[in-house]
Amino acid sequence: MLRVSIKFRRLRDRLMRCNAITLCIVLAIVTVTVVIRGLTNGDEDDWFKFSNEDISAPSDSVFFEGCIDTHEYLRDDQYQKMNASFVMLTRNEELNDVIKSVRSIEEHFNQWFQYPYVFLNDVPFSEEFQTRLRSESRASMEFGTLNKLDWEFPEKIRESFAFQHALNDQGDRGIMYGSEESYHKMCRFYSGLFYKHPLVQKFEWYWRLEPDVEFFCDITYDPFLEMARTNKKYGFTVILPELYWTVANLFRYTRSFIRQNELKVGSLWNLFTENYQILETEDSLLASRVNCDDDVEPRLSEKVAIDHMLDTGNPEDEMGLRYLIGRSKAKAPIQPDKFDDQEYNLCHFWSNFEIARVDVFNNELYNSYFQYLEEQGGFWRERWGDAPVHSLGLGMLLDIEDVHYFRDIGYRHSTIQHCPKNNLHGQLPYTPAEKRFSRHSWNSPSEGFETGTGCRCRCDRRKSDIEDTAFHCMDRWTELLLTDREPPINALEVEQRIKFDYLHSN
Template identity: 45%
Template sequence: MLKAVPMSERPVGSRMDSVFESGCRDPLEEAQKPRANAAFVVLARNSELDGVLSSIRSLERHFNQWFNYPWIFLNDEVFTDEFKDEVKAATSGKVRFGTVPAVRWHVPAENDDPLFFSEAIEEQGDRGIMYGSMPAYHRMCRFYSGYFFDHYLVRKLDWYWRVEPDVDFFCDITYDPFKEMEAHNKKYGFTIMIKELINTVPNLFRTTVAYAKKNDIKLPDSWSLFSKDLEIARGTNDHLYRDVKDKDQFWKKLQGRVPLYRAMRWSDTNEDGIDSHSLKVLADYTNGGGLTNVPADRFDNLEYNLCHFWSNFEIGRTDLFQSKQYRDYFHFLEESNGFFVERWGDAPIHSLALGMFLNQSEIHYFRDIGYRHSTLEHCPANSINQRPYSEGPRYRHGYSKQEEDYWLKFDSPPSDKDIGTGCRCRCPDDHQEIENSGSSCVSLWAMMSDDERTPKKALDLDRIESEAVNLYEKYLSKHPENGEEWALSGDDIKRLEQFTV
């Protein structure tokens, strides 16, 4: 379907979530409004100065030249004077620099059990896990997962916008994302949603589900963005059906078990006589032939679909991650040693936490923001609602005249008026849209937020099993010696499917 109609050519929006503005506003007028208590936050090394300056130039040109939000830079070492001077010269807002305390940067096992730590890291390198052999990468993911929000420069903010070194923005953002999120009761925003590499997080999902069960967390609708609910039917015997993958397998297994239920009903009522087929099925079951083998990759009838928000771009409320419920979740993960025994990233951790603690309506897809990090990029089509470019009074002119001329020649809006959302976007000539990739989860986001979507219902297993036994007994009344030939008809299944919970 994605080949026939690429995701980027489909409208994505509903009453639950849509772009805050399709096209351009007047940023000079928008900039007259009050600012949020927010800042850009960058974690970088001194050696990444060039990449940091590239990101600053891009974001200042496409957004901050009008809104002048402050920048916060964090490092596990002291920033050099060169780094500070270069950054200050490139930004239109205030700049602050901070150092991450060693106790927040290093994994406790590095001191408590250094051999265990080093062997776990080396073993991941031997298995070829991406970044698994890099201790600094594990430290970074752990810091972003649990302590980033506690840094004294960040914790007093209401909002943060995470920025990585060496990223590009392709569209002008002519409204204030922080204020729009406040106005629409949004708490987290993303631009790219993709699948994680399974060998980096083999036990993260089951650890998370264990935490949710231990704390009796009622999972909201956003949980379905990250979890395949394998529960087809719900009832007293639902644990016996956890090895089925779809409804066809469910009906086949139910049909095979109905004679067993008939025999059990007979034994409970002490009725005279029982058909031979039911007795045979009962004998097979008591000899172990009917026992269920639950697949090892499932946990509590759930399975991780590997989707997550790519957190190298995220706009969120700091109090969401400063809350007791998130802190408790992080410390539960910390105790499992997954931050170094495995290569858990902050992106899937943030995402699974959002799936536990937020409704989907509190999450926003910034589809109108064009963005590139590494080899993945999102660049929307332009809206028909465009405005001429107007320079901000505090613009630092990080780009040359040739580069400025390049951005003024933005892409033409598509003929389909419902598709375009961007403001003065110019996509790269070799652009490969991540929305159209098989690794993207945006199609799931669109489906889950669709206005016409109806919540999934489980089959009422107790009612269905009872009705199926009645159908079997009705068949036996006419064919008492041919129980093994009984089967559910298409009409039978259609009627039984109406029983849901």
């Protein structure tokens, strides 16, 4: 089990909700501690790392620890191949990177399971592209072209001054990919249109791939089937924080959509939000002045002293007067990104890898959400990514139990990677389905660990695992799996205790 105490987590959440000065002080203390610890003890293994821990929970854990016999698995009478496909949006000029991705997923999974591929492009694929890719797999492949309306922004927007100004402004401010129109199009397409393509709609499940990705572990079971067996609807392998300025207003519009439609969100929503509903009270003024647990007693002490002075009518009540004057002069605390007592914590599933049911997005509610976001113009006014849009949409629709963390699947995209440790007792010899997937003797798996989950993973341990660098998001995921969410503090109970102490001290 995790060594991070629940008390530490709750303290962390209090600090995360407090004002910026408090947070800066805490970060400074942590930074100094890290520097001193690094100078006095260079052994980084002493530090807590999620990658060393068993984070399995009753509601979610890896389907198999280590390897299983794939040939026996496929021969089992209970095995049923699912109506599923890989999906990739790409371009002709990315052929070499696409081949690299296909070779990796074929070697580590699809050589045994033969799931089909769907490749999508905003222009027709070349004959060379199709021919070379078909030579990389025995699985069937389909190549589709996007409808212009699905790929392009509406003409009246595209030709407007506001559109070009927004992209230029994002570029000037250094927002990653903010000045690239094609990137905005890609994010918009994956946010709410990819699952409507006829080639995708033929399937019940999809596994998203990207050009130039790499898999590190053998996947010896069928993820689609195991998700269906366990009633999982969405699977991820990386969770990390988004860049703030790419989604500055996304949460505001999302909360507006929820409010307008009077939606009751799923429990997965808690993974992506900080909750400012600290107090259970009908006093709106009091609630607005409490933004973290550490605000509770000071604000209630202030209230008790003022109420006592007003109830007794004593104009010489020095403490009551001091509190009353102080409250009248105090500025209302402002949390600029707080809406309906909640704030987006920027965590999101990295959607360049996702295994999911097509209808987790292709449904009336999610389609309405996407259309609402489309009307706000955030896919071009800002640089809303499909990953945070997917994540917040899923948060509205799903419970935490509906989601699976594919912790045993090693994956790299760009500079970010997740590579699990091999399971110490769950390794089996590698048996390729085709000669071209044979491995040299030097291509041996990494060492095994008791808490490992991977099968024949080959990891570059010089690179950090995203589990250990995206600490806050991983911590929130495990916390929701392993602990119950704290209810709001009962303001009346705390006020009565403070009032008792106040009256007996005077």
